[in-house]
Amino acid sequence: MQALTSTPRRSTGSEVTLDRISKTYDKGNIHAVTDVSFSVEKGELFGLIGPDGAGKSSIFRILTTLLLPDQGSATVAGLDTAKDFRKIRGQVGYMPGRFSLYQDLTIEENLNFFATLFGTTIAENYPVIKDIYDQISPFRNRRAGKLSGGMKQKLALCCALIHKPEVLLLDEPTTGVDAVSRREFWEMLKKLKEMGITILVSTPYMDEANLCDRIALIQKGRILSVDTPRRIVASFPGKLYAVKADALHKVLLDIRQYPDTISCYAFGEWLHVSMPDPAALKDWLVQKGHDAVEIKEIEATIEDCFIRLMANEQANADRHADETPDPHSDPSNPGTSISKKNNP
Numbered sequence: 001m002q003a004l005t006s007t008p009r010r011s012t013g014s015e016v017t018l019d020r021i022s023k024t025y026d027k028g029n030i031h032a033v034t035d036v037s038f039s040v041e042k043g044e045l046f047g048l049i050g051p052d053g054a055g056k057s058s059i060f061r062i063l064t065t066l067l068l069p070d071q072g073s074a075t076v077a078g079l080d081t082a083k084d085f086r087k088i089r090g091q092v093g094y095m096p097g098r099f100s101l102y103q104d105l106t107i108e109e110n111l112n113f114f115a116t117l118f119g120t121t122i123a124e125n126y127p128v129i130k131d132i133y134d135q136i137s138p139f140r141n142r143r144a145g146k147l148s149g150g151m152k153q154k155l156a157l158c159c160a161l162i163h164k165p166e167v168l169l170l171d172e173p174t175t176g177v178d179a180v181s182r183r184e185f186w187e188m189l190k191k192l193k194e195m196g197i198t199i200l201v202s203t204p205y206m207d208e209a210n211l212c213d214r215i216a217l218i219q220k221g222r223i224l225s226v227d228t229p230r231r232i233v234a235s236f237p238g239k240l241y242a243v244k245a246d247a248l249h250k251v252l253l254d255i256r257q258y259p260d261t262i263s264c265y266a267f268g269e270w271l272h273v274s275m276p277d278p279a280a281l282k283d284w285l286v287q288k289g290h291d292a293v294e295i296k297e298i299e300a301t302i303e304d305c306f307i308r309l310m311a312n313e314q315a316n317a318d319r320h321a322d323e324t325p326d327p328h329s330d331p332s333n334p335g336t337s338i339s340k341k342n343n344p
Contacts, residue, residue, distance in 0.1 A: 014039035014075075015167055015198040016046075016063065021072035023058050023221075032058040033069070033221045040200050040214075045193045047212035048202040049302070055221035056202040057097060060171040063200070064094045077166045090118065093160035097172040099152045103145030107136055107155055110144055111162060118163035125164045128195065132158050132188055150181030157188065161197075168192065170201040174208065186211050206303040217306050224309040229302055236300035236308065238262065241278050242270040245285060245293040254288050255281070265307060272304060 016039065023033040033055040040046040048056050061067040063076050065085035074081045077091040101110050111133075115122050126133075136154050139147070144155060153173060160168060170189075174182040186208065189199055201212070209215045210229045217224040217232070225232055243264075245251045252271055255264045258281060262274040275281070278295050285293045 015042045015044075015077060016040035016200055017075045018059065018063075019073050021059070021062060021069045021074055023055075023062065023067065023069050031221055033062075036072075036218070036221070036223050038216045038223060038226050040198060042198055043193065043196050045189060045199045045201070045211075045213045047209055047215040048200065048218060049204075049206065049209045049215050049306070050202075050218035051204050053220075054218045056218060057171055058221075060094075060096075060169055060200075060202065063169055064092060065089060076169075090163070091166045093163070093165035093168045095156050095160045095168075095170045095173050097175060099144075099156060101144050101152075101156055101159060104143060106141050106143055107147070108140040110155060110159055114159040115162045120163050122162065125162055128161050128164050128192075129158045131191060132161075135184075149177040150184070153177055153181060153185060154188075157185075161192070166198065168197050168199045170199065172202050172204065174203060174205065182208075206301065206306060209302040215302075217302075217309060219306075219310050219313065222313065224306070224313060232305050233300055233302060236305050238274055238276065240298055240300045240304060241273045241275070241295055242267070242298045243273050243278075243281070243293070243295050244270050245290045247290065251285065251290055251293075254285065254290070258284060263308065263311065267303075272298070274308075 018036050018038055021033055021036045022031075024031050036055070036059065048059065050056055058067065062069050062074055062081060065081050065088050068082060076088050079088045079091065081088060102113070105113065111122055115125075122129075132154050136147075136151050136158075139151065144152065147155065157170075157173070160170075174185055177185070182205075189201065189211075193199055203209075212229065214226065214228050215232070216226045225235075227235075243251065243255065248266070248269070248271065252264060252266060255261055255271065255273055258275070260275045260277070260281075262276075264271055264273045266272075273281075282293050282295055
């Protein structure tokens with residue numbers, strides 16, 4: 001109890017920090033987050049970018065004090081997530097991935113409820129939510145369950161901001177909404193950033209990475225890279241080419257057999273191919289029977305960088321697995337393996 005009543009010490013550094021955080025489920029059988037470290041500076045719009053199942057939501061639940069990490073430590077607004085969880089809950093605004101407001105309450109009733117919960121009023125912090133609330137105020141008496149996806153998104157953001165938090169944590173806020181609502185939402189985030197609010201947002205959409213000041217790319221609970229979007233793209237090694245032809249899948253398989261190919265994967269109606277020089281590739285594909293072959297040099301995207309980093313991570317994991325001794329191998333003969341059946 002002493003840890004809960006002691007006066008927390010505010011740090012003068014980053015607004016959000018994770019230091020070698022790990023989290024497992026199912027008695028350690030499922031590794032959700034492994035040795036994750038990064039920081040978010042005050043007033044920064046920081047993106048945690050990765051596909052479903054990458055560990056993003058586990059990280060957000062740790063930062064919002066809903067989960068304790070198995071290892072490592074984290075701070076939010078200079079407060080320790082384990083020791084100072086009660087104070088953190090008054091300092092952050094949290095918008096979970098799923099709409100979690102009261103479906104039977106109206107827009108205005110939801111806002112009043114959350115304002116009361118934090119000991120404030122809508123009027124007191126109205127300047128923070130004004131630009132967002134003005135878009136949904138004509139429907140203030142409509143129940144939340146009857147709102148469109150974009151309107152639910154705006155209402156949830158208003159409720160997360162109603163107590164004027166120092167840090168805003170948004171877990172996949174644009175998932176499941178239309179392209180126009182996604183664009184409007186990011187415009188709102190830019191305005192909130194201008195107010196000095198620190199924002200950590202997660203998303204599976206690679207195109208949204210370019211809207212952040214800095215990003216962390218995450219896959220299978222591990223951080224692949226942390227930097228500005230521009231620097232991550234600039235770090236892409238060599239040149240990248242877009243290739244298109246008839247029978248795209250067969251082209252994919254053939255290019256992967258081409259001697260100079262470093263990587264080749266589908267990207268919409270094109271293939272993205274990394275290789276030193278594609279000068280002879282077109283003739284080679286024509287000889288293979290492919291028609292309408294097009295090849296052009298392109299700029300790498302965040303998604304291209306993510307795929308490359310993910311492939312490198314997998315290659316390192318495979319290399320480590322190959323180098324790990326078989327626990328059932330015969331130490332006197334590394335080339336053999338003793339089965340449990342023969343060695344009870």
